[in-house]
Amino acid sequence: MPGLPHPLPPHRAIELPGLHAYAGAVSVAAGETIGFHVSSSVPYRFSVCRLGPDADDAPLDPVLHAAEGWQPEGLQAIHPGSYVRIDRGLQGPLESFTLECWISPWDFGDLQAIVSQFDDASARHGFGLFIEEDGSLAFRCHGPDLCACLIGPRLADRTWTHIAAVFEAGAMSLWMNGGCVARGSGPALCDPGFAPLRLGAMAAQGVACGFLDADMTMPVIHAQALDATAMAARFSERSLPADGEGLLACWPLKRRPGRARGRCKLVTGATARSSTTPPG
Numbered sequence: 001m002p003g004l005p006h007p008l009p010p011h012r013a014i015e016l017p018g019l020h021a022y023a024g025a026v027s028v029a030a031g032e033t034i035g036f037h038v039s040s041s042v043p044y045r046f047s048v049c050r051l052g053p054d055a056d057d058a059p060l061d062p063v064l065h066a067a068e069g070w071q072p073e074g075l076q077a078i079h080p081g082s083y084v085r086i087d088r089g090l091q092g093p094l095e096s097f098t099l100e101c102w103i104s105p106w107d108f109g110d111l112q113a114i115v116s117q118f119d120d121a122s123a124r125h126g127f128g129l130f131i132e133e134d135g136s137l138a139f140r141c142h143g144p145d146l147c148a149c150l151i152g153p154r155l156a157d158r159t160w161t162h163i164a165a166v167f168e169a170g171a172m173s174l175w176m177n178g179g180c181v182a183r184g185s186g187p188a189l190c191d192p193g194f195a196p197l198r199l200g201a202m203a204a205q206g207v208a209c210g211f212l213d214a215d216m217t218m219p220v221i222h223a224q225a226l227d228a229t230a231m232a233a234r235f236s237e238r239s240l241p242a243d244g245e246g247l248l249a250c251w252p253l254k255r256r257p258g259r260a261r262g263r264c265k266l267v268t269g270a271t272a273r274s275s276t277t278p279p280g
Contacts, residue, residue: 124143
């Protein structure tokens with residue numbers, strides 16, 4: 001997109017019918033030029049007014065310029081949803097790994113990706129930790145011999161939960177708050193494919209979608225399959241950064257440098273919301 005330091009990666013686009021407009025600047029000095037950006041599917045009229053004696057009574061505002069009969073010139077798509085994209089994903093084939101994070105979901109109803117290296121157009125590649133439409137935790141892992149999906153319990157909304165997905169050569173498991181909640185069979189090896197690694201999103205035919213509607217902190221990827229002892233320890237550490245041998249990636253997702261551990265807000269819309277304090 002023009003004006004951005006880097007092009008926007010392929011991202012789910014939504015066209016909203018009707019009339020939507022905004023000014024190109026918050027304010028300008030007298031004599032300067034200001035532009036207005038319009039997305040419209042219907043005819044409209046346009047006027048520039050000076051603020052009148054009552055800020056809550058628009059009809060009293062003096063009209064400086066007015067024009068009728070503006071015709072729609074097409075819709076400008078919006079790209080809702082925020083996520084973290086890591087172009088350098090995991091390399092395979094993978095014999096074992098563990099995904100973990102703390103999460104506090106805000107809403108359910110759509111498939112949401114928590115951590116994924118996944119494009120649903122690549123039927124034999126990829127992996128991901130997801131929230132199903134009904135709020136259930138899900139772990140998908142694809143390999144040359146099998147594409148497996150393990151479904152766990154429903155997550156509690158607006159409640160912090162430590163979650164993890166473990167893959168180890170043919171076996172998959174899901175964990176919540178230090179305990180195993182589901183086990184199943186998986187491929188002998190996981191083929192991560194070539195999609196980017198994403199926090200809070202997946203892809204469909206290369207286009208980012210499946211955005212997470214949740215607070216998330218401390219996503220971690222381990223090269224090994226954590227056992228029950230290690231998983232209990234990670235839960236008891238209450239979102240401390242991971243370290244040590246076998247650590248592939250750890251994103252503390254702090255709000256600001258030097259501040260206490262925070263959370264990354266990954267939501268499907270633009271409305272800001274607050275939540276309970278993250279663990280730790």
